[in-house]
Amino acid sequence: RQRWEANRWFLQADGESGKRHGNETIRVTPLGEVSIRLPAPLAELANAPHGRYVLTAKVRFAYRGQEWADRVHANRAVAYRIHYDVQRARWYITASWQCATTPTIPLKAALAEGAIGVDTNADHLAAWRLDVHGNPVGNPRRFPYDLSGTVGHRDAQVRRSLTRLLKWAKTCDVTAIAIEDLGFDGEKTREKHGRRKWFRHLISGMPTGKLRARITSMAQTAGVTIIAVDPAYTSQWGAQHWQKPLTSKNRKTTRHDAAAVAIGRRAQGHPIRRRTTPPPAHRSDEQGHRIAQAGPGTPSAREPAPVPPDPRTRSARTGYGAHAGDQCAQHRSGHAIEHVQLMLSP
Structure with missing residues (x-):
């Protein structure tokens, strides 16, 4: 009853x-x-x-x-x-609640408006927006969080930082966020890092598992694609190739900001390392090689250079020039005589 x-x-x-x-x-x-x-x-x-x-x-x-x-x-x-x-x-x-089916978006379509590279740290997320060519746009952003206190407090801090990150991506009209595929589950032991207790404590405090699970569900709701990239050498190459060029009088770029650029470029398929500065003139030719990034459609350096005209005739050599494919174009005036060979049957 x-x-x-x-x-x-x-x-x-x-x-x-x-x-x-x-x-x-x-x-x-x-x-x-x-x-x-x-x-x-x-x-x-x-x-x-x-x-x-x-x-x-x-x-x-x-x-x-x-x-x-x-x-x-x-x-x-x-x-x-x-x-x-x-x-x-x-x-x-x-x-x-009802979970809507998320359609599969091709990687090329997700990166059509650029991407945002995110570097995960122990107390903040460093993010930088990149255009379709892999160039940083605007200023870097930081989303801090405090992982001290109770479990509920830590979860609320992570959720707040990810919410601010997704809202910023929406304001930039970017539908792709690149993060590192970090996993320290099997790399926290003393056998892996020796007696560096401070480093083991640092990586143990990074909420990599919570970030992956939380940002996946929140990005699915917001309609943002998450791209996990290989974290190898992102911090080292980012600091080596991007920290100094992106530092100015009004902006101080940190290693974490430069690592965010490296992560975003790797997700877009662009190389992280920039070309080195050419040697001095007394060690190489005066011109050297380019250090700026070439845009799309720029001829490659490996393409054959155009042949200069002959100084005696002031015309292009045979097989070169605008009429290289025209067999009637000759160095002298007039057209060539057309020779036709007839095959007579016996």
């Missing part, structure tokens, strides 16, 4: 995208506070503004709690059902 009655003691409300925390009737904040919007006949029982009743107990979702927090933070639709369990004599709240 009690179970039969308990099956009718429930309150259910569908979610609404765009509403605060994804549901207007049953609202659950990221901190676990539950409030119910009362109907007009029960408005006098409200203990909060706008005709809402706030429950004294707070809730927590142990299963897939990170995905729920991402949707609530982005005001995505979440449906709730409050019901009573007779055997345990406790009230429970169930959250549910």
Whole structure:
């Protein structure tokens, strides 16, 4: 009898995208506070503004709690059902949502508007926007987070930094973010790094696993493509080839900013290392070789150079020039005599 009655003691409300925390009737904040919007006949029982009743107990979702927090933070639709369990004599709240199928986007289409390279660090994310040719645009951006304190505080800090990163990508009309495919799960031991305890403590504090899981789900909702690249030599080559050229009087480029440029260029398929400065004139020819990056459509240095005209006749040699394919073009005036050979049958 009690179970039969308990099956009718429930309150259910569908979610609404765009509403605060994804549901207007049953609202659950990221901190676990539950409030119910009362109907007009029960408005006098409200203990909060706008005709809402706030429950004294707070809730927590142990299963897939990170995905729920991402949707609530982005005001995505979440449906709730409050019901009573007779055997345990406790009230429970169930959250549910529908995951839309994400279409597969080709890499070339995702990089059509450039990319944003992101360098992951122990206390911040260093990001820089790159155009389609791999050149940095604007100034670098930093998204700090504090990983001290409780687990909930750390998760909130990571979520806040990733939300700011995705919003910045939307304002730049960029649909691709390149991050390092870091994984220190098997590289935290003393056998790997020796007695460098400070370095092992540093890589242990980097939230690489949480960042991968969190940014994947949040980027899917925002419509941004995540590109994981090989992290080999990105910090070293970025500092060697991009830190000094991108530093000016009004902008101080750090190693992390230069590493973000290297990560973005690797995702776009461009080389990270720049051409070295040509040697002095007394060690090589006066002209040297180019150090600037060539744009698309620029002739390659390996293409044959045009042959200068003959100084005696002031004309191009045979097989060269604008009429190289025309067999009638000769150095002298007039056209060549056409020789036709007839095959006579016996």
